[in-house]
Amino acid sequence: MDLISNLFEMAPFIALFITLSLGYMVGKITIGRFVLGGVAGTLLMGVIIGQFGVNIDPGVKSIFFALFIYAVGYQGGAKFFKALNFRTINILLSAVVMTVSGLLCVLAAAYMFDLDRGTAAGLAAGGLTQSAIIGTAGDAIARLGISEEAQHIMQTNVAVGYAVTYIFGSLGPILMVTWVFPTLMKWDIRAEAIKLEKESSDGRHELAPGEFNALTSLVTRAYSITKDSSINGKTIGQLNQNSLQACIELAERDGKPLELDKFTALREGDLIIITGRRNAVHEIQQQNIGAEVSLPENYEIIEENRQLIADNHSIIGKSVRQIKEETNKDTYRGVYVTEYIREGAPIEVTPDLIVKKNDVIQLTGTAEDINRVENNIGKRLGSATITDFIIFGLGMVAGFLIGLINFKIAGIPVTIGSGAGCLVSGLVVGWLRSKNPHVAQFPEGAANFIRDFGLAAFVGIVGLQAGPQAVETIKEHGMTLLFLGMAVTIIPQIISFFFSYFVLRIKNPIEALGCVTGGRSANPAFAALMEKTGNATPVFSFTVTYAVANVLLTLWGPIIVGVITLNAGM
Known part of the structure; x- marks a missing residue:
């Protein structure tokens, strides 16, 4: 007993961390529907361990x-x-x-x-x-x-x-x-x-811990362009111009990646891959774009989510549709909006949503594409792992x-x-x-x-x-x-x-x-x-x-x- 008391006198924080450890251990004990909980368990263990005489500066508790x-x-x-x-x-x-x-x-x-x-x-x-x-x-x-x-x-x-x-x-x-x-x-x-x-x-x-949404918000679909497809003969730039929450990321012709530019038109037999929010991709699918095909398991499309703060005065007061059209003008490939946050709360993204200063817009696409439009939106949101x-x-x-x-x-x-x-x-x-x-x-x-x-x-x-x-x-x-x-x-x-x-x-x-x-x-x-x-x-x-x-x-x-x-x- 004296040994423990002397130890706690020399290093009182040992007693504190023993109290925390034992308290949360006791707090896990379940009797019927009753669970004491870590906080109550820590309080009780503190009373017990405190009998050895533990002196911790009251200011530490306040901190x-x-x-x-x-x-x-x-x-x-x-x-x-x-x-x-x-x-x-x-x-x-x-x-x-x-x-x-x-x-x-x-x-x-x-x-x-x-x-x-x-x-x-x-x-x-x-x-x-x-x-x-x-x-x-x-x-x-x-x-x-x-x-x-x-x-x-x-x-x-x-x-x-x-x-x-x-x-x-x-x-x-x-x-x-x-x-x-x-x-x-x-x-x-x-x-x-x-x-x-x-x-x-x-x-x-x-x-809750262990739960996940089985319906992912972002999806990827692949389509083979048919003769009567609505996008047969159109360029990637034309197709992506008005798409707000989805875009065509790449295409293949004869089994090889197609070198895309704003003049390259799609034709029958081309394979296109569309990524975006689930409902937006579904809307594109309803336009008779072609036959959906499966992709190999090891197929990769690397994209990035990047949150930008709307602080560029040129976009404040404009609709998301306007910004999308202006940002993607004369380009063959674009980015899409996957989340929109205003005053700390997510809100629904619609084409007519008016952008306000300091709104947070999450763009998704390849790093190269996001870099191209980033300056038109605003600064990046601070790192999610760094404290100010x-x-x-x-x-x-x-x-x-x-x-x-x-x-x-x-x-x-x-x-x-x-x-x-x-x-x-x-x-x-x-x-x-x-x-x-x-x-x-x-x-x-x-x-x-x-x-x-x-x-x-x-x-x-x-x-x-x-x-x-x-x-x-x-x-x-x-x-x-x-x-x-x-x-x-x-x-x-x-x-x-x-x-x-x-x-x-x-x-x-x-x-x-x-x-x-x-x-x-x-x-x-x-x-x-x-x-x-x-x-x-x-x-x-x-x-x-x-x-x-x-x-x-x-x-x-x-x-x-x-x-x-x-x-x-x-």
Whole structure:
């Protein structure tokens, strides 16, 4: 035991990574329909391993949480600002119901079990997982005008109540949003998240691990030109001139590649190969172009997908058809459009689609052909594997600066906090990225890693720090405070969930669960919900309720101290 304690003292991050490894291992254990999950497993293992005494600078926890919440904000930024509407009012009210019911539960527990002001405030801080209550309640106790001894006892009791109730305060919401509520309502969280993602993405289905679309968007077809073919005698340039999403890439005559130019006309017996989007190729096929033939398995046509940002002023305001005709003028071979993205969301490509500045147009064709037209469209989109660390760094700086903002409500100091600050900056940078693809590149793989590793490390450190003090306090004060903390954690969630679902009509499962996590600033629960959904669909409801909860829960500290009249040591 001493050997392990000494090891963790010399290298505390060994304890952290052991916690992560064992936590996610435990999280895979399945009992019936119940799966603990990696986040909850990491929290529990952190409490256990924390008994050896692991000292990790609290600033490290803040950094990991800031990285996690920034990545979450970045990924949900574009959709968050699009989703803001009158429906947001109900989501805001959901947070109010959660926080107010939490306050009432704390006050009821204090009166029923004769808790002093400090213990009641600690119960609120841990049971509702709002650490800021410790500070606001402690400050309010210092202004009561009582003896220094009584002040010291009650301020200590704030920390004691927090330590005893905080672990279940973190674990309880995880269990409620990932198991209890979904089981009770018979919801499949992952399926509901995919459904919501599909609805908010104009019907595009988000693929789960291992899934793929059997109907590929791009196809290749080969045709032998017959005597009565509609393209017999026409040149490749004529055929490709008006084709928007498909083109003839090459041709063969007498078994040999045909040296194409804009004057070379096709004739009976020639073999042509058409590539493009499935529906576009089908439309060409309906024009009696010839008899479809099969190609050898080892036949190769090497093409490239290249995303270009529409920033050339000569194409802004023109239709895709106009641009295609002008770009391919006097050429025998062309490129075709396979995807079109506006403000971070794919939209349908039609000939009459008007190009707007900073739209992202994906062209497909040979590298030589795309190089020929690239300058007519705009600059290439940044590499999908390179992070724009300039904007990433500035975004994090902005988040921490926002977190320093503090103000007073009814004389009570309220601080935004680095978590909320980085969430705001991440949302703004994600929205900026959707508006201007030139900046703020943050590849999906990199964002997912920062998000997942950040939340795992954050939860692990929470467990390591809270474990020893909580166990000692439980031994000293018995189980009453622990059970009261469980009640304060669970009851407001039940009230808020069903009130939101049946009264406020927040019927979407992911939004309803997001309101539960945000309404009590339950960061580990939100992380666990994100783990279950596998996408960013809970971000909107969590973000809106999180902002309200941060302010209201912080205010509950002095209110509890003011309403409760029992002082300790007097």
